[in-house]
Amino acid sequence: MSQDARVEAFVTAFEALRAEVEKVIVGHREIITHVLTSMFAGGHVLLEGVPGLGKTLLIKTLAEGLELSFSRIQFTPDLMPADIIGTNIIVEDADGRKHFQFQQGPIFAHILLSDEINRATPKTQSALLEGMQEGAVTVGGASRPLPAPFFVLATQNPIEMEGTYPLPEAQLDRFLFKLRVRYPALDELNAIIDRTTRSRHVTVSRVMSGSTVLSLRELIREVPIATHVRDLASTIVMATHPSWAGSPEPTRRFVRYGASPRGAQALVLGAKVRALAEGRYNVSVEDIKALAAPALRHRVILNFEGEAEGVDTDTLIGQIVEAAEAVTASGKEVFLR
Amino acid sequence: MAHPQAIEVLVRRVAREVRVRRAEHWGLRGAFWGGLAAVVVLSFKAGLGTTALVVAPALVALGMVAGATYGLTKRVDPHDIARLADRAFDLADRVATALEWADHPDRTPLVDALVADTVERVSALESRQIVRRAIPVEGRWLGVPLLAGLVLALAPAIRLPMGALVDFTPSTETEPHEERTTTDPMEERSRPLSATPLKRPSFEERDFAQRSGTGSGATAGDLSAIFKDTALSSQRPDFNSFLKKGDERLKLLEQVDRLPDLQSDFTSSQYKMVFKKSKSLLSGLSPDISPQKLRELLDEMERLGRKGGNWSGDASEGMEALEGGQTDRALEAMQRALDKMRAMEESQRSGKGLRGGRESERGARGRDRARGGGEGSNGPEDQDFGEGEGFLPGKGRSTMPKGDPTARLRASPFDVGVEGESRRGRKEGYDTNLTGRAGQMPSRLMYLGVIGQYRKMMEDAITREQVPRDYHDQVRNYFQALDER
Numbered sequence: 001m002s003q004d005a006r007v008e009a010f011v012t013a014f015e016a017l018r019a020e021v022e023k024v025i026v027g028h029r030e031i032i033t034h035v036l037t038s039m040f041a042g043g044h045v046l047l048e049g050v051p052g053l054g055k056t057l058l059i060k061t062l063a064e065g066l067e068l069s070f071s072r073i074q075f076t077p078d079l080m081p082a083d084i085i086g087t088n089i090i091v092e093d094a095d096g097r098k099h100f101q102f103q104q105g106p107i108f109a110h111i112l113l114s115d116e117i118n119r120a121t122p123k124t125q126s127a128l129l130e131g132m133q134e135g136a137v138t139v140g141g142a143s144r145p146l147p148a149p150f151f152v153l154a155t156q157n158p159i160e161m162e163g164t165y166p167l168p169e170a171q172l173d174r175f176l177f178k179l180r181v182r183y184p185a186l187d188e189l190n191a192i193i194d195r196t197t198r199s200r201h202v203t204v205s206r207v208m209s210g211s212t213v214l215s216l217r218e219l220i221r222e223v224p225i226a227t228h229v230r231d232l233a234s235t236i237v238m239a240t241h242p243s244w245a246g247s248p249e250p251t252r253r254f255v256r257y258g259a260s261p262r263g264a265q266a267l268v269l270g271a272k273v274r275a276l277a278e279g280r281y282n283v284s285v286e287d288i289k290a291l292a293a294p295a296l297r298h299r300v301i302l303n304f305e306g307e308a309e310g311v312d313t314d315t316l317i318g319q320i321v322e323a324a325e326a327v328t329a330s331g332k333e334v335f336l337r
Numbered sequence: 338m339a340h341p342q343a344i345e346v347l348v349r350r351v352a353r354e355v356r357v358r359r360a361e362h363w364g365l366r367g368a369f370w371g372g373l374a375a376v377v378v379l380s381f382k383a384g385l386g387t388t389a390l391v392v393a394p395a396l397v398a399l400g401m402v403a404g405a406t407y408g409l410t411k412r413v414d415p416h417d418i419a420r421l422a423d424r425a426f427d428l429a430d431r432v433a434t435a436l437e438w439a440d441h442p443d444r445t446p447l448v449d450a451l452v453a454d455t456v457e458r459v460s461a462l463e464s465r466q467i468v469r470r471a472i473p474v475e476g477r478w479l480g481v482p483l484l485a486g487l488v489l490a491l492a493p494a495i496r497l498p499m500g501a502l503v504d505f506t507p508s509t510e511t512e513p514h515e516e517r518t519t520t521d522p523m524e525e526r527s528r529p530l531s532a533t534p535l536k537r538p539s540f541e542e543r544d545f546a547q548r549s550g551t552g553s554g555a556t557a558g559d560l561s562a563i564f565k566d567t568a569l570s571s572q573r574p575d576f577n578s579f580l581k582k583g584d585e586r587l588k589l590l591e592q593v594d595r596l597p598d599l600q601s602d603f604t605s606s607q608y609k610m611v612f613k614k615s616k617s618l619l620s621g622l623s624p625d626i627s628p629q630k631l632r633e634l635l636d637e638m639e640r641l642g643r644k645g646g647n648w649s650g651d652a653s654e655g656m657e658a659l660e661g662g663q664t665d666r667a668l669e670a671m672q673r674a675l676d677k678m679r680a681m682e683e684s685q686r687s688g689k690g691l692r693g694g695r696e697s698e699r700g701a702r703g704r705d706r707a708r709g710g711g712e713g714s715n716g717p718e719d720q721d722f723g724e725g726e727g728f729l730p731g732k733g734r735s736t737m738p739k740g741d742p743t744a745r746l747r748a749s750p751f752d753v754g755v756e757g758e759s760r761r762g763r764k765e766g767y768d769t770n771l772t773g774r775a776g777q778m779p780s781r782l783m784y785l786g787v788i789g790q791y792r793k794m795m796e797d798a799i800t801r802e803q804v805p806r807d808y809h810d811q812v813r814n815y816f817q818a819l820d821e822r
Contacts, residue, residue: 281448282434
């Protein structure tokens with residue numbers, strides 16, 4: 001299979017899966033694209049939005065479009081880690097002998113929907129850490145691998161903060177992207193009403209298998225990236241750190257902690273998927289700039305002044321990207337240097 | 338794999354374009370500075386002659402050529418050129434990536450596809466200028482030195498000033514010496530300096546001489562020796578005390594609040610001020626007299642009355658009438674208070690009410706007043722008593738061991754007495770009643786008197802304190818409800 005055919009297959013699969021999800025989900029094209037980008041990059045997604053915007057429906061539809069197992073966990077304050085991972089239970093065999101047997105939890109699925117993840121205690125939230133990072137969980141001293149591909153999609157509500165446990169930074173860093181689901185536009189709302197209040201039932205076809213996803217993930221890693229593009233990504237991440245010498249003024253003023261190296265990885269991997277999805281064989285500066293906000297918005301921790309002044313993280317990241325471009329001098333005329 | 342020759346061709350073409358633009362850029366800069374040099378040369382045309390007319394354009398040309406050469410020979414980074422081409426032809430960093438990865442050791446199969454794709458796209462490009470011409474600042478001002486040089490070249494030569502500086506070298510010729518026949522007053526100043534310079538005494542020397550005190554003769558630097566035969570000779574100039582006094586005066590000046598207010602009119606008393614206010618209040622009226630001003634005036638009169646006058650009752654009555662909406666009664670009460678005030682002022686002016694002097698005189702005056710019962714006897718505080726007499730406990734003719742009680746209670750209609758009896762029950766308590774005029778008055782007088790103050794304090798608190806904005810209306814409504822009752 002030629003490289004052109006491989007790339008063409010990726011573009012086709014990407015578009016087909018997006019089309020299946022868009023059969024059910026009205027609007028939110030960018031969100032759908034970013035969710036698919038994250039899935040092909042091998043990362044997990046945190047969806048943030050008020051209730052009723054279709055976050056859960058989007059994930060369920062995505063699971064229906066893939067030939068993958070799907071499980072859902074509704075996070076509540078009394079949810080325990082064993083409820084997610086599973087536990088050893090005593091079973092009796094035919095001879096009447098009793099022994100421990102591991103009962104898998106809902107985490108043992110290809111696609112895991114962690115609904116309202118911030119309603120569970122940090123202890124339970126942390127039960128996902130190992131699975132998200134290592135693709136395996138440890139129960140009773142034994143490491144048990146999770147099925148591949150393993151893709152966690154978590155949702156959280158930004159307004160009902162009472163009785164919630166905000167995700168710790170370590171947990172947030174495990175998510176490749178944090179996506180903000182916004183209200184639909186008027187025409188999109190009309191389409192939602194038309195689509196959901198009629199008797200017509202939409203059937204989502206399965207367009208991709210797990211092995212296809214894994215092979216396409218391999219292709220992603222082959223996408224070349226130019227030095228100046230990679231430098232821009234790393235400069236953006238470094239510019240989120242207030243202690244860095246080249247960080248811009250907004251960072252120094254409003255940011256307490258910047259993005260980790262995982263942020264740079266997320267930026268470059270996401271950019272590679274975006275390039276391939278657009279039929280390109282290389283990563284461009286525009287890919288990095290387009291994915292800076294979803295890859296970094298949950299990794300940039302504002303300080304007190306930033307919180308008090310209500311600084312929008314996306315706006316801040318936009319300023320950081322501009323400053324990083326100036327630092328890498330990509331915008332300067334060549335012949336003057 | 339497609340050979341990236343097309344990419345290299347594109348890069349070379351763009352690099353050539355960049356070099357040309359650089360040559361233009363730096364050539365303009367060189368021409369500007371060469372033009373400036375040419376202007377300087379042409380300024381000396383008078384001295385240089387026709388040489389200047391040859392050198393000046395040569396300088397301009399030289400500057401331009403030097404700049405252009407510098408621009409042409411400046412190093413061009415192929416990767417920068419590739420990025421420039423990517424941006425110019427909207428190739429999404431394909432050229433830069435392909436150029437970098439074509440010979441990369443870690444190249445993946447996808448790189449071949451990238452190079453092929455890039456070559457295909459580059460081959461389809463139309464040849465066009467992509468590098469903008471950048472005019473430097475010197476290029477924008479190049480016309481100025483060129484025009485100035487042209488003007489200087491065409492204009493007649495500028496004659497440089499030929500005047501020589503003053504020759505300060507000593508003249509070899511001997512000047513005729515004029516004999517002075519008259520005494521010039523300046524002669525004193527032109528007196529040659531003494532060979533031994535005058536030694537100025539220092540403080541240390543002087544102190545040392547004085548402390549020693551044993552020397553019979555005046556030592557060098559002992560200024561007190563000058564005053565040896567006077568009383569001043571024994572006094573040391575005390576600069577420290579002088580400075581200390583100066584400091585104290587400066588500190589006093591800094592205490593502004595302790596300085597007398599020289600702007601205030603000391604000839605007018607507080608009573609006169611009240612008269613003036615009442616006059617101004619009553620002059621422009623009458624039906625539209627301001628209750629607020631009248632209340633303020635009565636309040637001030639009542640305050641003055643409490644200090645030492647007998648009109649506080651009238652003033653209070655006026656305030657009461659004013660609160661009840663009876664302006665006429667309030668005015669009458671104010672008039673009565675003013676009459677009493679005027680009477681007291683006149684009595685003080687006549688000296689009857691003045692205190693001071695010897696104790697014996699004060700006692701006699703007090704007895705005279707007691708007999709005459711003049712207008713100045715305005716109460717216990719204004720009465721003068723003889724030595725040993727009075728209301729103080731243990732003094733005077735009072736039969737009370739602690740002295741007679743003062744007549745303050747019920748001297749004013751607003752004085753309130755409290756009477757009551759103990760109440761029997763599980764807890765000790767008292768049933769009390771207010772007596773006097775105040776006991777018969779409704780409580781709204783005090784209430785109305787303070788509610789305004791409370792409302793003002795509330796407004797101040799809302800503006801000054803951090804009361805949440807949503808609670809402002811709630812607080813105001815509460816006080817509004819109080820006012821309505």
